[in-house]
Amino acid sequence: MKNLILASTSTLHGQDYLEYILPTLKEHFKGCTEILFIPYARPGGISHDEYTQLAKKAFEKIGLNVKGIHEFDNAADAVAGAEGIFTGGGNTFLLVEQLYYHNLLTPLKDAIEKGTPYLGTSAGTNIGGLTMKTTNDMPIVYPPSFKTLGFVPFNINPHYLDPDPNSTHKGETRETRIKEFHQFNTPPVVGLREGSWLEVKDQNIILKGELSARIFKAGKEPYEVEPETLFNDLS
Amino acid sequence: MKNLILASTSTLHGQDYLEYILPTLKEHFKGCTEILFIPYARPGGISHDEYTQLAKKAFEKIGLNVKGIHEFDNAADAVAGAEGIFTGGGNTFLLVEQLYYHNLLTPLKDAIEKGTPYLGTSAGTNIGGLTMKTTNDMPIVYPPSFKTLGFVPFNINPHYLDPDPNSTHKGETRETRIKEFHQFNTPPVVGLREGSWLEVKDQNIILKGELSARIFKAGKEPYEVEPETLFNDLS
Numbered sequence: 001m002k003n004l005i006l007a008s009t010s011t012l013h014g015q016d017y018l019e020y021i022l023p024t025l026k027e028h029f030k031g032c033t034e035i036l037f038i039p040y041a042r043p044g045g046i047s048h049d050e051y052t053q054l055a056k057k058a059f060e061k062i063g064l065n066v067k068g069i070h071e072f073d074n075a076a077d078a079v080a081g082a083e084g085i086f087t088g089g090g091n092t093f094l095l096v097e098q099l100y101y102h103n104l105l106t107p108l109k110d111a112i113e114k115g116t117p118y119l120g121t122s123a124g125t126n127i128g129g130l131t132m133k134t135t136n137d138m139p140i141v142y143p144p145s146f147k148t149l150g151f152v153p154f155n156i157n158p159h160y161l162d163p164d165p166n167s168t169h170k171g172e173t174r175e176t177r178i179k180e181f182h183q184f185n186t187p188p189v190v191g192l193r194e195g196s197w198l199e200v201k202d203q204n205i206i207l208k209g210e211l212s213a214r215i216f217k218a219g220k221e222p223y224e225v226e227p228e229t230l231f232n233d234l235s
Numbered sequence: 236m237k238n239l240i241l242a243s244t245s246t247l248h249g250q251d252y253l254e255y256i257l258p259t260l261k262e263h264f265k266g267c268t269e270i271l272f273i274p275y276a277r278p279g280g281i282s283h284d285e286y287t288q289l290a291k292k293a294f295e296k297i298g299l300n301v302k303g304i305h306e307f308d309n310a311a312d313a314v315a316g317a318e319g320i321f322t323g324g325g326n327t328f329l330l331v332e333q334l335y336y337h338n339l340l341t342p343l344k345d346a347i348e349k350g351t352p353y354l355g356t357s358a359g360t361n362i363g364g365l366t367m368k369t370t371n372d373m374p375i376v377y378p379p380s381f382k383t384l385g386f387v388p389f390n391i392n393p394h395y396l397d398p399d400p401n402s403t404h405k406g407e408t409r410e411t412r413i414k415e416f417h418q419f420n421t422p423p424v425v426g427l428r429e430g431s432w433l434e435v436k437d438q439n440i441i442l443k444g445e446l447s448a449r450i451f452k453a454g455k456e457p458y459e460v461e462p463e464t465l466f467n468d469l470s
Contacts (some may be wrong), residue, residue, distance in 0.1 A: 013403035044411050045418035091415050093374075133375050138412040139328075139368050141419050146377045159406040168248035170429055171394040176279050177373040180326050183280035184376050194405055 001115035003028070004151055005208075006128045007197035008158045010089050010121035018058040018121075020195060024208075026062040029084045029117055034065040036082035040098035041090025041123040055088060079107040082116055089122025089158075092135035096127060097143040105149060112151055122158045125192070129155040134181055134189050136174075152198065152205055153187070153235035160191030160214060175214075175222065182218040188234050189216040198231070205231035236350035238263070239386055240443075241363045242432035243393040245324050245356035253293040253356075255430060259443075261297040264319045264352055269300040271317035275333035276325025276358040290323060314342040317351055324357025324393075327370035331362060332378040340384060347386055357393045360433075364390040365422050369413060387433065387440055388422070388470035395426030395449060410449075410457065417453040423469050424451040433466070440466035 005021070005028055012020045029035060039051035046054075052068035059066045066086070072078035079085065085108070087095070099105055112118055120128050126135045128151040132143075136159055163173040172180075178189050191214035192198070199206045207213050212224040215234070240256070240263055247255045264270060274286035287303035294301045301321070307313035314320065320343070322330070334340055347353055355363050361370045363386040367378075371394055398408040407415075413424050426449035427433070434441045442448050447459040450469070 009405045011405050013405065042415070042418070043407070045415050091412075094415070094419070133377075134373060136373070136406055138416060139370065139374060139381055140412075140416040141368075142381050146374055159404065161404060161406065169394065169396060170244045170246050170248065171371055171396070172278070177326075177375075180277070180280050180329070181373060181375040183277070184329070 002112055002151065002200045002202060003115055004112065004118045004128065004200035005120070005197050006125040006152070006156060006192075006200065007119070007121045008125065008160065008192035009194040012195055016058065017054055021197065022058070022062055024197075025059075025119060028119065029062075029064060032064060032083040032117065034067055035059055035084045035086050036069055036078055037066045038069050038085065038087040038095075038124070040069075041088060041092065041095035043088070043090035051088060051090075055086060075102040075104055076107040079104060079111050082111060084117045084119075085111060086119040087121075087124030087127065089124055091140055092123040092126045092132050092137045093139050093141050093143055095123045096132050096146070096148060097141045099127065100144045108149055112149070118151075125156055125158050125198075128152055130187050131155060131185070133185060134178060152200060152231070154231075155181075155185075155187050155189045156198070157189050157191045160193045175216075178216045178222075182216065186218050188218075190214075190231070190234070191216065191222075196227075203232060205234070207231065237347055237386065237435050237437060238350055239347065239353045239363065239435035240355070240432050241360040241387070241391060241427075241435065242354070242356045243360065243395065243427035244429040247430055251293065252289055256432065257293070257297055260294075260354060263354065264297075264299060267299060267318040267352065269302055270294055270319045270321050271304055271313055272301045273304050273320065273322040273330075273359070275304075276323060276327065276330035278323070278325035286323060286325075290321060310337040310339055311342040314339060314346050317346060319352045319354075320346060321354040322356075322359030322362065324359055326375055327358040327361045327367050327372045328374050328376050328378055330358045331367050331381070331383060332376045334362065335379045343384055347384070353386070360391055360393050360427070363387055366390060366420070368420060369416055369424050371409075387435060387466070389466075390416075390420075390422050390424045391433070392424050392426045395428045410451075413451045413457075417451065421453050423453075425449075425466070425469070426451065426457075431462075438467060440469070442466065
């Protein structure tokens with residue numbers, strides 16, 4: 001009974017927070033009045049309160065209230081009782097460290113299994129994969145494990161970026177990094193470009209948005225898939 | 236008695252491996268005949284042998300032989316007996332995981348304390364800082380700790396990249412990532428641009444190369460420092 005949106009990014013260039021995906025979210029969270037927001041990833045180091053205000057301002061536009069998980073006495077109870085859940089982006093190491101610290105992995109899995117609608121953006125999408133080993137983030141804190149929620153049977157690389165043919169920079173391209181991942185890990189990786197998201201409904205995982213996604217499998221050449229592609233066989 | 240070169244990158248755009256820094260290395264490794272190469276970071280997933288061949292080819296140009304640490308029966312003994320040590324770039328998570336696996340942290344610290352000349356590039360430079368928490372790499376393996384060798388009393392961000400004012404991409408800039416680091420960690424961070432390196436001689440740490448470096452301190456505005464700046468007070 002899964003019902004998830006795993007989005008590459010919260011924000012498109014020149015737009016407001018969540019603007020591009022609000023019509024979709026209105027449908028996704030139909031029947032909810034309040035969304036539980038998980039602000040642990042703290043983009044740019046902003047506070048839980050500041051981050052929750054940002055989410056609140058966006059969701060107001062579709063008539064939904066937002067409450068931060070840090071406002072509850074018991075985080076696990078907040079997840080269990082949530083009508084809908086949104087995990088925002090920021091630093092994936094910090095997010096995962098906090099999810100373990102607050103013992104939220106099992107409550108989150110249980111909530112998703114029983115059908116609580118979930119939205120992840122960026123780091124909040126990363127944790128929907130099997131592990132956080134394909135995050136782009138800096139390891140600013142040491143989480144007790146890189147294992148994440150496994151809402152989908154593969155890994156996700158949000159904010160996927162194609163190599164810049166004009167770059168003179170010698171840092172690794174995203175594709176090189178994912179190739180290194182596959183030297184030591186077998187799960188496929190979905191490179192989700194900004195503006196794309198995965199819609200997970202029951203057993204169906206579908207690519208949404210206007211852009212293609214790039215699929216990486218261990219020992220294979222990466223390839224592109226078009227919107228509306230069904231990922232059910234990807235694992 | 237430290238004698239280190241910690242370089243941002245092995246290679247500059249359009250040049251051969253180590254080409255820009257070979258004249259400096261000839262002086263740095265004077266008196267050595269063979270360099271111990273630590274290929275654990277495996278850039279792009281290449282093998283230890285392939286990577287060692289790459290280093291060998293470059294050091295041949297300055298009359299030095301190279302032997303990979305994987306060619307020795309005992310890695311710790313190889314470090315203890317080395318005339319000079321070079322740790323190449325690639326994936327910092329993998330490098331650190333392997334350094335812990337082979338119990339090499341103490342042998343490396345001991346070798347550096349007794350004055351064995353050391354060269355690090357990229358990941359091999361990251362491990363010279365207090366922790367690997369300011370690496371740019373993807374967390375493809377889970378090391379037992381993010382603590383590294385602390386040859387210098389701060390952290391390093393190699394391949395430092397200025398924000399691109401024309402970018403429409405919403406992934407975090409390097410500066411934002413380091414700002415997030417400083418929400419949870421106090422050590423300063425030296426953003427080393429490609430072509431720059433730190434020269435560590437005894438207690439002196441000096442910025443070398445033609446470019447300025449960017450210094451980040453917790454709670455302060457970042458600032459630029461020029462080549463030949465002494466970093467002795469940075470900690």
